[in-house]
Amino acid sequence: MKTILVTGGAGFIGHHMIRRLLKHPEYNIISLDRLDFSGNLNRLSELGQEFPTETIKRLRVIHHDLRAEINPQLVKQIGNVDVIIHMAAGSHVNRSIENPMMFVMDNVVGTCNILEFARRTDNLERFVYFSTDEVYGDIEEGSHVETDLLKPSNPYSATKAAADMLIMAWGRTHNVPYMIIRPTNNYGIGQYVEKLIPKSVKYLKLGRKIPLHNNGMPYRNWLHADDTAEAVITLIEKGQVGEIYNIAGGFEQQNIETVRQVISKFVEVENWYDFNDDNNFIDFSYSRPGQDVRYALDDSKLKSLGWSPKKTFSHEISNIVNYYKNKFIW
Numbered sequence: 157m158k159t160i161l162v163t164g165g166a167g168f169i170g171h172h173m174i175r176r177l178l179k180h181p182e183y184n185i186i187s188l189d190r191l192d193f194s195g196n197l198n199r200l201s202e203l204g205q206e207f208p209t210e211t212i213k214r215l216r217v218i219h220h221d222l223r224a225e226i227n228p229q230l231v232k233q234i235g236n237v238d239v240i241i242h243m244a245a246g247s248h249v250n251r252s253i254e255n256p257m258m259f260v261m262d263n264v265v266g267t268c269n270i271l272e273f274a275r276r277t278d279n280l281e282r283f284v285y286f287s288t289d290e291v292y293g294d295i296e297e298g299s300h301v302e303t304d305l306l307k308p309s310n311p312y313s314a315t316k317a318a319a320d321m322l323i324m325a326w327g328r329t330h331n332v333p334y335m336i337i338r339p340t341n342n343y344g345i346g347q348y349v350e351k352l353i354p355k356s357v358k359y360l361k362l363g364r365k366i367p368l369h370n371n372g373m374p375y376r377n378w379l380h381a382d383d384t385a386e387a388v389i390t391l392i393e394k395g396q397v398g399e400i401y402n403i404a405g406g407f408e409q410q411n412i413e414t415v416r417q418v419i420s421k422f423v424e425v426e427n428w429y430d431f432n433d434d435n436n437f438i439d440f441s442y443s444r445p446g447q448d449v450r451y452a453l454d455d456s457k458l459k460s461l462g463w464s465p466k467k468t469f470s471h472e473i474s475n476i477v478n479y480y481k482n483k484f485i486w
Contacts (some may be wrong), residue, residue, distance in 0.1 A: 164244030171199035172381035190221035222266035252312035263315035291377025294448035344381035379405030380467035
């Protein structure tokens, strides 16, 4: 049995990660989370309805805010771990622009504290750091590879890039056995309401226009959180220490098309163009400073290990919109 510590385990991607880990009987899991507005303990509680009792016994939940050091008492509570998956982070661009220091604390200080825990952990096999495609900045044509220069465009991506540098420095100086993963936009059930898809459903439920910045023209590549979790497991089992891996969903479209699909599924009309005008549902008056026009990743390095995405956006979006429409957590 291996013990895996997941920071941010009560978050959106974190709880998908834990769900996939529970399907592997060789793993014990510890979720370390500060349980703030985006870390919902109900997500983990729902796993008790999905898995038998014996499986759930392999999961422990510990409440801790990584902006504070992991003290000796907490080290004892955590115990020995074989793998750390560091997912805890502030992740919304708009909030990072409004309050950059909060993101410095979450993403830089928080990462430094878990790294200090990692370097004092005996026989640690893997430290998997959850970065983002946004550290590369935007790219109008082609795709970023792992060796490309980092050119973050906003406080969120800058703090994530800073954490990337800390990871590599602790690897060089303290031999922390790191791997950095950089995924594209994740989607799925359980995402916090500030993100594009659940936010769009929220405004539709309120009977208000959906705020969409920069006329919805930016392109994003979409990756289901379950596929992300499976990629991480592939890297735990097959990835090389000291390497960086991109993770791409292989489905790219402009934000306006994503919102149109949400509207179409919400009102149960298959063809968006039955509507007369985007302006009936969307507020285009918003503009985001430093907006990235397109993200795209080359993930052939990861795919060479045998991983590929299984979920398709066109199929999943209907289930996701119906979930939020009928069971929306405000």
